[in-house]
Amino acid sequence: MKYKTGRISSRKIDLDAIDFAVDTALSWEGSFPAIGKGDYLVTIGHINGDPESVLVSRRYTCAANTEEAAKIAFDAFAERHGYETTIGTACWTERVDIVTK
Secondary structure (H helix, E strand, O other): OOOEEEEEOHHHOOHHHOOEEEOOOOOOOOOOOOOOOOOEEEEEEEOOEEEEEEEEOOOOOOOOOHHHHHHHHHHHHHHHHOOOOOOOOOEEEEEEEEEOO
């Protein structure tokens, strides 16, 4: 899967602009932790609307690099929207940025 990669400061991320966050631990007690170094911001495009931003937290996922973050975000996005990922291209990863601070 080809997509752009980059780096972004946590100060430049607007939490209100993030469509959803991937959390596999379910242990943050209702208040998602502040975005920080090592998190990933993944942009997913799809055929039914504008691209969406997905936050992949280093605290609650096993993402150790951009490829793993892209896969986690893509799978979560496809499941959330009911897209079949084995047929056609209903959704795709556009960009993965690692949060630097």
